[in-house]
Amino acid sequence: MDYETPQFFRVIQYAQQADRDVIDMVSGSPDWDPPAGLCDGLRDYADLDAADYQYPPSVGLAELRARIAARRGVDRSRVLVTNGTGEANHLAMVGGLEQFSGEEVLLTDPVYPYYAGRANFLDADVGFVPVEANGRLDPEQLRERASDETAVIVVNSPNNPTGAVYDADAMAAFVAIAEEHDALLVSDEVYDHFDYTGRFTSALDCGSDHVVATNAFSKSMAITGFRVGYAVFPPEDGPTGDLLDRARTRHMLTNVTGSRPAQYAVLRALQTTGPEYYADVRARLTDRIDTFCDALDDAGAAYTRPDGGFYVMARFEDYPGSFEHVYELIDETGVAGMPGEAFGDSRSKWFRFALVTPRVDEAAKRLADFFA
Numbered sequence: 001m002d003y004e005t006p007q008f009f010r011v012i013q014y015a016q017q018a019d020r021d022v023i024d025m026v027s028g029s030p031d032w033d034p035p036a037g038l039c040d041g042l043r044d045y046a047d048l049d050a051a052d053y054q055y056p057p058s059v060g061l062a063e064l065r066a067r068i069a070a071r072r073g074v075d076r077s078r079v080l081v082t083n084g085t086g087e088a089n090h091l092a093m094v095g096g097l098e099q100f101s102g103e104e105v106l107l108t109d110p111v112y113p114y115y116a117g118r119a120n121f122l123d124a125d126v127g128f129v130p131v132e133a134n135g136r137l138d139p140e141q142l143r144e145r146a147s148d149e150t151a152v153i154v155v156n157s158p159n160n161p162t163g164a165v166y167d168a169d170a171m172a173a174f175v176a177i178a179e180e181h182d183a184l185l186v187s188d189e190v191y192d193h194f195d196y197t198g199r200f201t202s203a204l205d206c207g208s209d210h211v212v213a214t215n216a217f218s219k220s221m222a223i224t225g226f227r228v229g230y231a232v233f234p235p236e237d238g239p240t241g242d243l244l245d246r247a248r249t250r251h252m253l254t255n256v257t258g259s260r261p262a263q264y265a266v267l268r269a270l271q272t273t274g275p276e277y278y279a280d281v282r283a284r285l286t287d288r289i290d291t292f293c294d295a296l297d298d299a300g301a302a303y304t305r306p307d308g309g310f311y312v313m314a315r316f317e318d319y320p321g322s323f324e325h326v327y328e329l330i331d332e333t334g335v336a337g338m339p340g341e342a343f344g345d346s347r348s349k350w351f352r353f354a355l356v357t358p359r360v361d362e363a364a365k366r367l368a369d370f371f372a
């Protein structure tokens with residue numbers, strides 16, 4: 001698989017050029033509204049003084065970092081505000097490869113393709129550990145595969161694309177494996193608000209110096225265009241304290257800093273948004289998952305019902321999830337999904353559908369009719 005060229009755009013482009021109405025289930029951009037406080041913050045920003053139009057601190061607005069730190073139960077000094085989870089993952093992976101011995105980045109198969117693309121781009125040796133049939137990474141499989149050559153292990157919970165959510169035991173096992181091999185566990189938790197099981201555990205809860213947790217408001221506040229994310233690094237006065245200092249420098253040299261209005265609006269949203277906002281979004285998505293999975297049953301498809309996140313992977317008898325079949329589904333049904341082969345070998349016969357469209361119902365019917 002060529003992970004260096006993002007494949008999403010290929011499919012989106014094909015769908016846009018199609019000669020018919022197409023329901024987009026390709027991208028991971030939420031279709032619901034952000035919290036009202038976010039929009040208020042943005043509007044108020046326009047009336048602030050000239051000083052507020054200048055660089056914010058490179059590590060992020062102090063109050064925003066304090067809010068993030070309080071939610072995560074860590075000291076504010078450990079929080080670096082980044083340009084989305086994407087930059088946070090990049091800084092964490094670069095730091096792990098630099099700080100720890102070994103050249104290998106271990107990923108799951110299927111994988112969120114940007115991890116693999118980034119690892120290739122960083123000239124790391126890339127290893128893949130296939131997940132179980134239920135979409136979860138078995139800690140024993142990871143233990144068997146990890147070695148002293150491993151510098152970085154990346155896990156993602158709730159998971160894109162499989163919908164797996166790791167509980168406290170699984171997370172503790174992943175952290176222990178990273179510690180045993182003197183590696184860094186990068187835990188991408190960008191879908192943490194989309195846990196339907198109550199099982200989600202942050203890797204930070206393990207209190208290890210071998211963990212960087214990454215996250216953003218991109219999905220939880222439906223603002224993928226704002227680019228406000230963060231990484232929580234191990235404490236600076238601990239044995240892996242250099243990770244934070246280097247990440248700060250790298251972030252500053254690359255970006256100077258992040259966007260002040262976007263951080264201001266996110267801060268306002270954090271101050272004013274209650275748990276019901278996130279609960280409403282989860283309820284909306286649970287409905288969509290039910291509708292879509294019912295239709296997959298009607299179509300005779302195999303699928304894993306997600307425990308978290310907003311993607312469903314499905315497999316249709318004698319119809320592998322190749323790019324050709326994705327294009328055919330666009331032409332024949334007007335439903336655009338992603339080919340499983342874009343996520344690795346183990347699910348190359350599957351498709352991934354993103355439930356971020358109000359037309360899940362219609363998409364489900366179209367697929368059920370096509371495959372019935």
Ligand SMILES: Cc1ncc(COP(=O)(O)O)c(C=O)c1O
Binds near residue numbers: 086
């Ligand atoms: C697992 C995972 N990590 C990171 C990202 C990128 O997040 P951000 O937009 O905050 O950079 C995505 C986006 O789909 C994702 O699915």
